[in-house]
Amino acid sequence: MTALVWYRNDLRTLFHSPLSAALKNHESVKALYILSEGQWDIHDVAPVRRWYVLHSLRELGQSLAAMGVTLDVVVANTFSEVGAQLERYVIANKITTIYCNREYPLNEIQRDRDVATRLSALDVSIQGFDDGMVVPPKVLKTNQGGHYTIFTPYKRKWLQYLIDEPQQSFKVSSTGADKSTASFSCEVLDNAIRNNVVPEALTRHWTPGESAAQSMLASFIESRKIEGYQQQRDFPAIDGTSMLSTALSAGTISAHQCVQMAKQCSGVSEAQQGVQTWISELCWRDFYRQVMANHSRLAKGEPFRPETRFIQWSRDVGEFNTWCEGRTGYPLVDAAMRQLVATGWMHNRLRMVVAMFLTKQLFIDWRWGETFFMRHLIDGDFAANNGGWQWSASTGTDAVPYFRVFNPVRQGQRFDPDGVFIKQWVPELAHLSKKFIHEPWKSPESVSDYPTPIVSLVGVKENVERAFRAARDLAKTELI
Ligand SMILES: Cc1cc2nc3c(=O)[nH]c(=O)nc-3n(C[C@H](O)[C@H](O)[C@H](O)COP(=O)(O)OP(=O)(O)OC[C@H]3O[C@@H](n4cnc5c(N)ncnc54)[C@H](O)[C@@H]3O)c2cc1C
16 A cells, blocks of 8 residues: 655645645655656746756755655656656555645646546545645635635735645654765656756756755745845845745745744834745735636636737847847846846846836736746746736736736836846946946946847837737637
């Protein structure tokens, strides 16, 4: 009677309900990760994210070994092969029950339906959990019984839920065995790591695995960085955010644990605002996940607001490439894009600025930007990325109104006033004073190796309004 913990985007041992339940209910427990690199290709998963996942798996294998649980890694190139592969594994290892965390995007749901059908024929039961979110996706309902599409009332209900139904502090801990001496070796994983070549210049910014994620959380809370979060989180030159998005999206840390630890320090009055704002960001993460879970068409590239399907986006490849390469002539946009390509990560304020620049100033289809982000982000997360892009493009649920357009110059003056961040990533402008760093074209000093702006900021709002109005008119006739 062996139980199986099927790992997906939850590569940890702590705060992990499936592992907890399996160890509680069964004497013999195995763990499995199904490596689907072909699916990663289909989902545009960035090489640096693959690197993070593969190396995190290695640490997971070792931690599990110390608990007496063997982690196997098998290959099923795409999700369509997962069912058959799992079936073989279950039969070979006499598995009676599978424990796993649910995933909410459409392809993952279809994969799990296929698995459920095959395994029920073998009399193998599956127990699903929702550790991927703080509050499971179907639990919170509006007064009319629907799912939330507006953040503020969702957050109100979400916070109330945390008070009414405090999460149990499930915490699987080591069985006492020494992790450093526990041995884990896996040829499949070694091969995958060898074949996934990522430049050291990119990976040196990151440490994969659960232990590093735990240390980052502890340092964010214990160094009291969280207290200043509310004031500092919008300034990209300041190390003012948790940097936990990679760990959260690969599941090397649990969002439950983040909320629990943050709440523990919210008793300190000066910490209150920082803690509340940070918990609010974790709520945004849940919000977009429940939107994804309840509106599967989002996984088909559709905008949330149907009328915005009719927008005639620009398909200017030249301008798009300029944006990708950080050569738009707008320093904050360029610095941000270069940070993304060089490190696999971008500050949240900048994600909004560059996404809005692409979709409003250049009026290029948000899906192009969404894909480019996925191909580079180490924290690439379908729901958060799609949510962030549709927010910026004004096509999404509870999105920024289409007539609100960020001005990249003013955003720079406000959130990088001295140009410290810009100078780090756009060294061609390092000699400019604070007065000209955001508008180098006005500088009397030479900036000959930096491009002039590819697009004017004048008339952008009017152009966007016109295009959205035209789409709305078209939708009136087409959607009847
Ligand atoms: C266009 C766009 C694309 C984005 N793509 C992604 C993505 O692929 N993966 C991703 O994890 N986040 C994405 N975000 C959200 C946000 O930018 C990152 O989560 C954040 O910058 C990560 O930094 P941090 O861990 O220091 O966050 P903190 O400020 O410390 O926040 C804590 C956690 O809350 C969550 N969070 C914060 N802001 C958001 C948000 N707006 N939406 C959803 N969750 C949030 C993240 O899990 C984050 O780690 C995107 C935002 C935009 C505007």
